[in-house]
Amino acid sequence: MFETLAVVGATGAVGRIVLDQLADRDFPYKRIKLLASQRSVGREVQVKDQTVKIELLAPGAFQDVDLVIASTPDEVSADFAPYAVKEGAVVVDESGFWRMDPTVPLIIPEVNPQAIAGHQGILASPNCSTTQMVVALAPLHQACRVKRVVVSTYQATSGAGLAGNVELESSVRAHLDGGANQPETFQYPIGFNLIPQIGGEKHQGYTSEEMKMVYETRKILGDEDIQVCPTAVRVPVMTGHSESILVETEEPISVEKAIELFNAAPGITVVDDLDRKQYPMPKDCVGKDDVFVGRIRADISGNGHGIAFWCVSDNLRKGAATNAVQIAELLQSSVASA
Numbered sequence: 001m002f003e004t005l006a007v008v009g010a011t012g013a014v015g016r017i018v019l020d021q022l023a024d025r026d027f028p029y030k031r032i033k034l035l036a037s038q039r040s041v042g043r044e045v046q047v048k049d050q051t052v053k054i055e056l057l058a059p060g061a062f063q064d065v066d067l068v069i070a071s072t073p074d075e076v077s078a079d080f081a082p083y084a085v086k087e088g089a090v091v092v093d094e095s096g097f098w099r100m101d102p103t104v105p106l107i108i109p110e111v112n113p114q115a116i117a118g119h120q121g122i123l124a125s126p127n128c129s130t131t132q133m134v135v136a137l138a139p140l141h142q143a144c145r146v147k148r149v150v151v152s153t154y155q156a157t158s159g160a161g162l163a164g165n166v167e168l169e170s171s172v173r174a175h176l177d178g179g180a181n182q183p184e185t186f187q188y189p190i191g192f193n194l195i196p197q198i199g200g201e202k203h204q205g206y207t208s209e210e211m212k213m214v215y216e217t218r219k220i221l222g223d224e225d226i227q228v229c230p231t232a233v234r235v236p237v238m239t240g241h242s243e244s245i246l247v248e249t250e251e252p253i254s255v256e257k258a259i260e261l262f263n264a265a266p267g268i269t270v271v272d273d274l275d276r277k278q279y280p281m282p283k284d285c286v287g288k289d290d291v292f293v294g295r296i297r298a299d300i301s302g303n304g305h306g307i308a309f310w311c312v313s314d315n316l317r318k319g320a321a322t323n324a325v326q327i328a329e330l331l332q333s334s335v336a337s338a
């Protein structure tokens with residue numbers, strides 16, 4: 001068992017859910033430390049039946065720590081993860097900084113649990129929009145080999161952290177009051193609006209958020225030939241990312257086959273009955289750990305090798321905290337069986 005666990009970024013949108021998940025999933029540990037920035041030091045947080053004070057993330061903080069679950073900005077993870085490993089901890093990191101490092105496994109436990117073997121102290125959890133898409137693509141890839149994906153995302157404001165939700169509220173209020181609201185987290189007011197830019201320009205007009213979906217999908221599925229054409233859009237929804245996905249496969253695939261594959265795959269719930277107006281929506285998926293798929297239909301523009309579907313998941317849970325805690329559980333069972 002990992003005796004001492006540290007949750008880094010415990011005060012953030014993801015960190016708070018990590019604490020809930022550790023409790024809900026009964027993750028075993030003897031002691032827990034909560035770390036964040038100077039802004040939060042001394043704040044008290046209830047963890048199960050204990051009150052725990054937030055400590056400062058700084059060198060020396062991991063001397064007595066076995067396992068870290070971290071959700072901090074990229075530059076913070078870049079800085080602390082190496083010294084946490086030097087001090088003897090294994091780090092499960094949610095930030096974008098380590099994901100494409102060849103020495104760092106990038107893991108979705110339902111898809112590539114074997115990738116934890118041979119880790120060198122840091123393990124990464126994928127970007128939230130990648131995770132839900134790859135959970136859904138994995139069974140299709142295994143059965144029919146995915147060649148190409150065209151995806152448009154509808155990403156919730158909590159994907160930008162606690163500040164994103166605060167800004168959605170103030171933006172909606174300002175809009176209703178007829179006043180002006182100066183956006184800080186997003187490029188434009190997000191209330192009653194959509195913003196077709198998440199991240200900065202990264203590659204041939206695609207943003208950094210979009211290119212994460214390209215690179216991370218290939219790394220997790222272990223197939224550098226998969227072509228992904230993403231468009232990432234911020235929408236005025238607090239929690240729950242949605243995606244419209246068109247998949248082209250090497251082998252022919254029918255709607256019935258795709259539904260059978262989704263139903264048999266771990267972590268996927270099919271909600272698909274157009275006549276009864278049944279399909280996944282963010283408000284129904286918040287607080288749940290599965291990836292929900294619906295609107296499953298043939299690609300009528302294609303040649304029997306394509307499936308279109310709609311995919312929704314709670315970005316703070318499977319897109320972040322749940323996936324990280326599942327990686328920690330994998331590590332726990334590999335330690336127990338060693």
Ligand SMILES: NC(=O)c1ccc[n+]([C@@H]2O[C@H](COP(=O)([O-])OP(=O)(O)OC[C@H]3O[C@@H](n4cnc5c(N)ncnc54)[C@H](OP(=O)(O)O)[C@@H]3O)[C@@H](O)[C@H]2O)c1
Binds near residue numbers: 009
């Ligand atoms: N939100 C999502 O849906 C999602 C999904 C997947 C991955 N992620 C990734 O997870 C990470 C955290 O995201 P979030 O949404 O939870 O953001 P957030 O709500 O802004 O929380 C950030 C956390 O990092 C801490 N932090 C910031 N600067 C720090 C510093 N210099 N030293 C120590 N701690 C510091 C904050 O502590 P203070 O409270 O003390 O400032 C807070 O606990 C990001 O890398 C994000 O890309 C997020």
